Amino acid sequence: MKLKTLVIGGSGLFLMVFSLLLFVAILFSDEQDSGISNIHYGGVNVSAEVLAHKPMVEKYAKEYGVEEYVNILLAIIQVESGGTAEDVMQSSESLGLPPNSLSTEESIKQGVKYFSELLASSERLGVDLESVIQSYNYGGGFLGYVANRGNKYTFELAQSFSKEYSGGEKVSYPNPIAIPINGGWRYVYGGASPTTSFDCSGLTQWTYGKAGINLPRTAQQQYDVTQHIPLSEAQAGDLVFFHSTYNAGSYITHVGIYLGNNRMFHAGDPIGYADLTSPYWQQHLVGAGRIKQ
The missing domain is CATH 3.90.1720.10 (endopeptidase domain like (from Nostoc punctiforme))
Incomplete structure (x- = not known):
């Protein structure tokens, strides 16, 4: 199967920040077999700014045993920062630090480590890769939420989790807590x-x-x-x-x-x-x- 992905995200106070899986960015066309997901990964390449970080991503992916997920990690960087911020994976908050507290290498190391921990949790719980990608923003609690509701990611589960745990308030992205879907944004002609x-x-x-x-x-x-x-x-x-x-x-x-x-x-x-x-x-x-x- 061609490894393809649909990864969604965004920045600011915005309706679509709830999901790395819903930000329609068709990022990769690498032909390799994931064997783990039915998400479609396909389209165009990530930016040159993101690709510049690939060697360091590969280094820490190897260290934390997630080498086969390098493309997904690059996609996360594309969504989180476009490869241009110092805290390139926006991983400070997963350490309980204020946003943008880490250097680029520290950010990649922590981001890859955090992803590997989410992946290990998902394997223990028997939930899918889609849930892991979503949990990079929602936090690990989303994995348990999915595990108790069929073990498979759905848009409906993401929506219900965000409603139950966000308190109905908008929060800035990225943030490893639930973010409410469509936080009051309405259609505006010309917007x-x-x-x-x-x-x-x-x-x-x-x-x-x-x-x-x-x-x-x-x-x-x-x-x-x-x-x-x-x-x-x-x-x-x-x-x-x-x-x-x-x-x-x-x-x-x-x-x-x-x-x-x-x-x-x-x-x-x-x-x-x-x-x-x-x-x-x-x-x-x-x-x-x-x-x-």
Whole structure:
């Protein structure tokens, strides 16, 4: 199986910071067999800034016995800091320190160590790799939460954990505690950043931009630059396009991010999840789009 991943995250006080698994950054295309997960890992490479840290990541991955997870660790760096911060894995807080307390090497050493500890806990509890990646931000308590609820990561479990343990308050990312999903952000026409909130294509443009993928601004323009595929062939991280949802003067009027299992994340009102099998979305569905390689 090709090792592919869908890793989600973000920065600031923002609705999508709840999950490293939901920040649609298609980061790797390495062909190796993970044998441990059905997450899709694929698309473009991490940034040059992140790749510069690969030798040090490999060094500490070997020290802590997680050599096969180097690509995932690099993806975490891409999400946490883009490879440019001193505390490159944002791992200070896992030691109980204030944010950005560690040097780059200290950060990588601690981040890899922390990941290895989460991985070991997941193996004892019998939970999956998706839960480990999520726990890098949620904290180890999420592993026990998953273990008591079927041992397999789902978006619904992440959502319920965040609601139960975040106290309903926004917190800054990264933070190894539960972060509430969609912390009050609503659809804003023309919005294209956490500062302004988002409209549909602003959300997809911003999200892909965090992964180094430049999308044009409107839903129609994004449709025009993607490879068109039927929804049945879509993978998590692809785009989903719709027509005639309102009078926009163009054929494509709405876009969302496909999550798998006929679900998408999109800037509706409010921003959140949608079931693509519902009559409304079926009526307006055009199909999926994949970033051209």
